[in-house]
Amino acid sequence: MPGDSLVRLRVALTVFFALDGFIFAGWVVRIPAIKEQTGASAGTLGLALLGVSAGAVVTMVFTGRLCRRYSSHLVTVVCAVLLSLSVALPPLTHSALALGAVLLVFGAAYGGINVAFNSAAVDLVTALRRPIMPSFHAAFSLGGMTGAGLGALVAGSLSPTQHLFGLTVIGLLVTAFAGRALLRIEPPRPPEPVADAGKDGRRPLDSRNRRLVVVFGLIALCTAFGEGAMADWGALHLEQDLDASMGLAAVGYSCFALAMTIGRLSGTTLLERLGRTRTVVAGGTVASAGMLLGSFAPTVWAALIGYAITGLGLANLFPVAVERAGTLAGPSGVALASTFGYSGMLLGPPAIGFIAEWFSLTAALTSVAILAGVAALIGFLTRHATAAATPTGRPVTVEAPNESCRSE
Structure with a gap:
């Protein structure tokens, strides 16, 4: 039954979103140990870590084409x-040189899977005619929190080699x-493609x-900038400017991340009640107010409340933009929007650092x-232009499983 296929597809995609966050967070918590192992300085480690970014951005550029040719499910x-x-x-x-080289491969896989499963999720959102994209990104956040927590638990007993x-x-x-x-389910397709549509039933870019x-x-980009900045500088602001202890400062990003996860878990209900445009406008406004606080x-406690408000506000902006x-x-649209978003996450931390050096971290x-x-x-x-340009129509269908997973 098509309905059963859609349910199975949603479950499978949710698992892949969570797995992506789990693996990436597991790598991140071992960066200090890898730094010590390679003998890299802070500067050379930073250059090596750019391998993840470079591999991801370069891969995102052409992953959309691979999804069109081989299907987003297979690429995922x-x-x-x-x-x-x-x-x-x-x-x-x-x-550091060898580390940068292998991180290019890791980044390529990370960028590729993000475009692929987001593309598959967009197809499912269209099929269900429900704004469920935030639930997938909530799974990514939960996977990341689980991966980071597990990494913290095993860091003292397992070497980086054993852990990873x-x-x-x-x-x-x-x-x-x-x-x-996932491979047993064909990507959903619109029953009546729009005029001049491509093979995936959408207009060419x-x-x-x-x-x-x-x-x-x-x-x-604006959303991901905030995520990257909070991850790298939120705790330092609490410790440096508000005299928080190291332990309490570390709670800062946890408040932000937990609030973002909660926001995404409730994102579908929010989108159904407010619509996408109002959700973006309200989310951006709330995040702006939260970050000013x-x-x-x-x-410190007022700042932690501000961090949590910021996380709630930013929670659904990226999922809505990608969808x-x-x-x-x-x-192709997912690839382009993801490239912008990932670039924002890369720009955030160094931009905050430069501005802090010129003025202050608070500023x-x-x-x-x-x-x-x-x-x-x-x-x-852009509310009127985007509403008019977004294709609409009846629910799309899911074809019966077959041996080929290629989109025709």
Whole structure:
């Protein structure tokens, strides 16, 4: 039954979103140990870590084409295998140069799977005609929290090699089960493709559509900028400017991440009640207010409340932006919006650092509030154009499983 296929598809995709967050967080918590192992300085480690970013951004550019040709389901499974295998490589390196090289592979897998499963999720959102995209990103957040927590627990007893090899085993086992289910289900397709549509039933990414996708990409960039900035600088602000202890300062990002996860878990209900445009406008406004409170709060506890409000506000902006881009232009739209978003996450930490050096960290963090406000403004100003351009129609269908997983 088509309904059963949609349920199985949703479960399989949720597993892959969670697996991606789990593996990536597991790698992140072992970065200090890998730094010590390679003997890298802070500067050379930073250059090596750019391998993840470079590999992801470069791969995102052409993953959309691979999804169109081979189906987003197949690309998701292949990238999950590559991600699971490549996470075991960093502890085998003994120089910053070698570390950077293997992180290119890891980043390529990470970028590829993000475009692929987001493209598949967009197809499912269209099929169900429900805004469930935030639930997938909530799974990613939960997977990341689980991976980070597990990494903290085993850091004292397992070496980085043992820990990350364990992630490889887990990743391959999960991929074997979830991937088998995913490959049995054809991606949903619209029953009546729009005129001049491509093979995926969507209009080609012409200049007008590209401009609209860029709009969604800018919203993703503004959101991801805040996520990257909070991850790298939120705790330091509490410790340096508000005299928080190291332990209490570490709670700062946890408040932000937990609030973002809660926001995404409730995102479908919010979108159904407010709609996408109002959700973006309200989310950006709330995040802006929260970050201003977090930046200028006179006490640690007030700043923590500000961090949590910021997480709630930002929670659904990225999922909505990616879903709208994908609905409009298919995998190519997802790829373009994801590239913008990931670039924002990369720009956030260094931009905050430069601004803090020129002025202060308190002033630098207000850039997160400014960009969240920009995202809200973009959403408001383009509400009519994006609503008119987004394809609509009856629910799409799911074809019966067959031996080929290729989109025709």
